[in-house]
Amino acid sequence: MLLAQISDTHIAPSGRRTYGFVPMAENLQKCVAHINTRPLRPDLVVLSGDVTNDFSRNEALRAKSILDGLDMPYVVIPGNHDDRDVLYDVFAGPACPGRVAGFICYTLDLGPLRLVALDSTRKGAAGGELCKTRRDWLEMQLAGNDKPVILALHHPPLACGVPESDEDGFLGAGELGEIVARHSNIERILCGHIHLHTHARWNGTVVTTAPSMGMPLDLDLTQARPSRFLIDAPAYLLHHWTGAGNLITHHVRVETLDGPYEFADREEAE
């Protein structure tokens, strides 16, 4: 079972670059092409939020037209740069298979795993939220089923040492932590939002955040100045559920590298 995770694509309206100069749509196109050529084909691609940059239908439609180029199914969850109603309107169907009281929340059976996709957005706010409606829904999804779960949501529910998590915050993170601590079958929590690839132990599981589609944070960890971003090659994660029952995560950069080479001596050129 192979799951690809892409995140924070921040697609601008047609004909424009994100913030006027960042080639996010081109980056996503490159990423889609790269995923399509994986020797082991991902069973599913999860886009963990911030599909659009500025909430618009035009951006969502543009993102969809690129994502539809994937050779395998994909699903989206909303981030704080998305409007959940716009997202559902554009992606409803296999890419957005469920809604709970207006929130984009759904569960998919992936064979050996279950994917529980949770809308962590809070209208008008940058930070995350688990309200009572979503908390009750999550409890229902987890009740009475011991199959390993991947919980996907946009906002990491812990302070990661950068303003995007520490200042933006997550209302209800404590309650989410209590739920997670009671379910040892939650194999992993997959998030986006901070535009950095990180791993952290949290309430008995591991929270992983995905790199962005080529807009990583300029990492300094002092939080002494406002966040800035860099322009980099797009990157994504491959989560490989092996036959041994471990979820192994690989960070893939979409760029042309020298190689591959065999592990063997080669004659030096005269």
Ligand SMILES: [Fe+2]
């Ligand atoms: Fe983002």
